Amino acid sequence: MDKRTLSQARPFLVLGLVLLAWLLLPTAVRTLLRVSFSEFHAPAVVTASHLRDLQAFWGTRLHSKRDLIEAGRDLARLNAHYELGIQELETIRLERDRLEALLDLPSVPGYRYEIARVARRDFTSWWQQVLIRKGSRHGLEEGMGVIFSGGVVGVVREVHTYTAVVDLLSSPRVRMAVFVEGDDRPVSFRGGANPALGPAFGRADFVPADISASPDRPRLVVTSGLGGIFPAGLAVGLIEQLEPGPDGLFRTGRVALDPRLNRLAEVAVLVPLEDGSGPAP
Amino acid sequence: MRDPRGIIVALIGLGLLFFTAEANHFLALLGLTVFFGGLPLAFAALFFRLRQGVLCAAVLGLAMGAGLPGSPLPVLALFLFSHAVIFALRPRLHAHEATSRTIAVLLANAICFLGLSLLYPPPLWALGSWLGRLGLEFFLSQLMLMGMTPWLFSLTDRTLNLFGIIVEEELRELS
Structure with missing residues (x-):
């Protein structure tokens, strides 16, 4: 040589x-x-x-006082609406506790909401993650669920002292059991991709053959509560079309995720309560 | 440290990665990102001795890989490989010519881009939309790099001058 x-x-x-x-x-x-x-x-x-x-x-x-007054008025209305909602939830929670005690049922896991600002959105073709400004100092741990006003955001993947990395719902690394709204049979959800200039999407597998969806009548996919990371009933996305799966027994469909996921600014991490009591108001 | 050039270029590269990540934070609204990791790698490969270049590529690879899913080893290996390719091609590239520098940067960036795409593939059923976005991002990144290369090379050169390091002269001596 x-x-x-x-x-x-x-x-x-x-x-x-x-x-x-x-x-x-x-x-x-x-x-x-x-x-x-x-x-x-x-x-x-x-x-x-x-x-x-x-x-x-x-x-x-820089907004004018008039704008601020109007925003304050709108917020006061929303607050009043939410106050009523909280009272209603409290009644439902008490009723649930009473039934649990009566029927000797295991208690539903409760969560504390740790609000965190999004420090960085990192949605490349290769990975989709957000860095949040809360970490192990705030009680965060790997595997905790993260939500926002539109539903599920993803799962905490890494926790540092003051920051944490969250795998977004559209990341192929995220998998979970979900329900199609109005049906209690579990369906498998997996993150897919985050295309340019459009909303992210995932895929639902093992959808029972009798469930249908179309662009005119999309079906909402919600968390199942199985696994204990997320409580049941949180929005995941919309199935707009279902196709027969490779085995012919089940169907598969593309799940359109909330377009607001690309604009995340603040999220809430679900920190499980050790005593199993209901979520903090 | 007797010769800080590898660390200086690595720090400039880290700064570039930081500002790119900030830009990507806002580009996320459009579902787009850009990647310029090949730029500092090409500088180190074109102008430095092997040890300094490897040090620079290793720092950048570890810094990038540390925040990603899985082990940082694949990203470290990718950055080192990209550096090695440009370093091996150095005798054929005229590092003092702007065109050759740009070609080296584009090549280094393309290697990183392709490598990351192989390391983090999408599920097969999402391949179509993934390829569409990847193609657009690759084109955008390479296009922007063509404009950024002279600026970053000049910035790095001036910063090294502040420490009494004249890379062009050394390159002439080496060749």
Whole structure:
């Protein structure tokens, strides 16, 4: 082998050596390296997120007093509506507790909502994740469910001290058992892709053959409550069409996810309550 | 450290990755992202000795891989591979010419792009829409890189000058 060929092969040799060294490194060192890099860039991401919030704050200050008064009036109406909803929920919760005690049923898992700002939306062709400004210091753990006003956002994948990474619902890594609204047979949901200039989508598998859906009459897919990550009944997406599955026994369909997922600014992490009591108001 | 050039370029690269991620935060509204990881890699591969270039590629690869699903090893390997390809092609590329630099950057970025697509494939049933988005993002990223290459190379060159490192002169000596 001549000198020139050897010189050109050197970088590939070094590449092999570096990879071999990485594989031979103890797991603790590899984990430490990974955590160090994650924690190293977290302050920069969080600072940028705070700066965006500050920018939004100053932008809002430019609104006229009239706009603010109108917004305050609208909010007061919404608050009154929600107050009534909370009272209604409290009545239902008491009734549920009474029935559980009467029938000796296991209690429904309760959750605490940890509200978190989205520090970064990272929706590439390769992965779809968001970085939120809450971490292990706030009681977050891997595998917890994340929701927003439109339904399910995804699942916490990684937790750092002050930040956490959430796999979005459209990520192929996210799988869960769901129900088609109005039916209590479990269906499998899997994230799909997040196409350009359009809403993200996933896929529902093992849909019973007697369930139908069409673009005119889409069917809502909701969480099943199985697995305990999400409570039952949270919106996942809409099935607009169902096709026969490969086995002929079940059907499969594309689930259109909420377009607001691409604009997430604030989410709530579902932190399970240890005593199994109902969700905090 | 006696020779800080690898770390300087890695830090500039980290800055570039940070601002790209900020841009992607807003581009997420359109369901689009851009990727410029090949830019600092190509600079290090074109102008530095192997050790410094590998150091720079390793720092960038680990920094990017640390925030992604799974082990950071595949991304580290991809960045090192991309660096190795440009380094091996260096004798054939005229690093002092703007066109050659741009070609090197585009090639390094394309390798990273293709590699990431192989590392994080979509489910087969979503392949169509995934390929559509991937193609658009690749085109956008490469197009923007053509404009960014002279600027980032100049910025890196000036920053290295502040530390008394004149890469072009050293390159002439090396060749």
